[in-house]
Amino acid sequence: MASLDPDLVAVLDKDGVRLTVDDAIATVTLTNPTKRNAQSPALWRALTEAGRSLPGSVRVVVLRGEGKSFSAGLDRQAFTPEGFDGEPSFIDLARGSDADLDAAIAEYQEAFTWWRRSDLVSVAAVQGHAIGAGFQLALACDLRVVADDVQFAMRETSLGLVPDLTGTHPLVSLVGYARALEICATGRFVHADEAGRIGLANLVVPGADLDASVSDLTAALLAAPRDAVVETKALLQGAAARSYEDQRTAERAAQARRLRDLAGLGD
16 A cells, blocks of 8 residues: 555545555545535545546556445535635635636536546446536546446536536547437436446446456456556547547557567667
């Protein structure tokens, strides 16, 4: 188990996040089960800091939520005039300038962005409710292993808002535009069977098997050489934006790098 800065651990823990590192595997855990791991700006800052603090040895990051729910979404206290202690309420933010509001949302989004870094593979272990911001946090990861009691829902539209925590791009990529629109516009629940069928979940397992299944997947991800996984992830991430011919070119360039490295001829 890697030793992390005790001050960092204390700060993260205060804001509802626990980070542990065991050589190539980091585990990020949401630690407020009494509130179903409801999210706040302080938690988002803690998640951002957790990503920045990962040692270079880490190859796989597992995201979990303690208790019966992965995350029930944004803490509704954000919409009260009081907001959170020491934080501007969302009402106060709305009264600010366009630039200030944009900057605040961009800062929140950082908590959801780093999970798709090309040098990492992130796995969300999801049980129970994954609602709104919780759904978007699960979508932020590369892969999702879900328990058979999972309930995904994008409730922002039902509240007069839009999903703004980076979830729209992966959702459309996974399930297509029409289904993504229907899920977001209705705010309905997507249960485990459907999540597996439409591609939201890579694997659906009984709740009692969730930890073991994530461990098996993590071991499989670590079995391949790191550089090959990094190059492959980069190829797949860019595929949708490239033409067929451009993707062929990217494949050739990546393979040339791998062959030179294997032959000891790399830079």
